[in-house]
Amino acid sequence: GAVVSQHPSWVICKSGTSVKIECRSLDFQATTMFWYRQFPKQSLMLMATSNEGSKATYEQGVEKDKFLINHASLTLSTLTVTSAHPEDSSFYICSARDARISSYNSPLHFGNGTRLTVT
Amino acid sequence: RKEVEQDPGPFNVPEGATVAFNCTYSNSASQSFFWYRQDCRKEPKLLMSVYSSGNEDGRFTAQLNRASQYISLLIRDSKLSDSATYLCVPGPGGSQGNLIFGKGTKLSVKP
Numbered sequence: 001g002a003v004v005s006q007h008p009s010w011v012i013c014k015s016g017t018s019v020k021i022e023c024r025s026l027d028f029q030a031t032t033m034f035w036y037r038q039f040p041k042q043s044l045m046l047m048a049t050s051n052e053g054s055k056a057t058y059e060q061g062v063e064k065d066k067f068l069i070n071h072a073s074l075t076l077s078t079l080t081v082t083s084a085h086p087e088d089s090s091f092y093i094c095s096a097r098d099a100r101i102s103s104y105n106s107p108l109h110f111g112n113g114t115r116l117t118v119t
Numbered sequence: 120r121k122e123v124e125q126d127p128g129p130f131n132v133p134e135g136a137t138v139a140f141n142c143t144y145s146n147s148a149s150q151s152f153f154w155y156r157q158d159c160r161k162e163p164k165l166l167m168s169v170y171s172s173g174n175e176d177g178r179f180t181a182q183l184n185r186a187s188q189y190i191s192l193l194i195r196d197s198k199l200s201d202s203a204t205y206l207c208v209p210g211p212g213g214s215q216g217n218l219i220f221g222k223g224t225k226l227s228v229k230p
Binding site for chain 1: 150151153160161162163164165168170210211213215216217218219220221222223
């Protein structure tokens with residue numbers, strides 16, 4: 001159980017274009033999903049918290065107009081990197097917690113990640 | 120002060136060896152602890168959850184010492200496939216319910 005699917009697994013795009021990443025919880029509902037980013041040899045860093053039916057919460061230093069998040073249903077959150085630049089090249093990973101287990105003490109389950117390369 | 124402190128390694132061990140990773144955490148209110156493993160260029164995968172004094176799953180044993188704010192992971196009979204980075208993650212983490220990750224401990228099991 002608790003499978004999170006992320007698509008695409010990798011994408012190469014040109015500078016200035018936009019890229020959309022989808023994150024789906026396959027066998028559970030998630031009112032909240034978390035988007036992380038990981039640069040080489042660095043730890044996972046939280047970018048934003050995606051809330052179903054409401055606005056996302058962004059971490060300090062993350063531009064909300066550049067990283068658009070939509071959480072339109074209990075099983076789908078999308079992250080759109082707008083006007084991507086080479087410095088946005090990174091590993092983007094979504095995660096979710098089963099809404100049936102409301103405690104923050106339960107683990108997060110991760111999607112397989114999206115490796116974005118902006119040329 | 121960092122949320123967790125882990126020896127970054129790398130730990131280089133031969134197949135069949137027993138290896139232990141230590142982790143100290145700063146938040147005494149932490150109620151749950153997770154060990155994740157992350158392979159190179161992959162997502163973290165949950166290895167074990169710890170809610171009481173410890174947990175055991177096959178070759179993997181986690182022990183928690185709340186008084187010392189210390190948790191360990193023991194891997195017995197190491198396999199080549201155990202090579203990965205092991206992340207100690209206390210929960211709850213951030214105010215949004217997110218988990219906060221460090222860089223973990225890198226393990227390399229050699230034939």
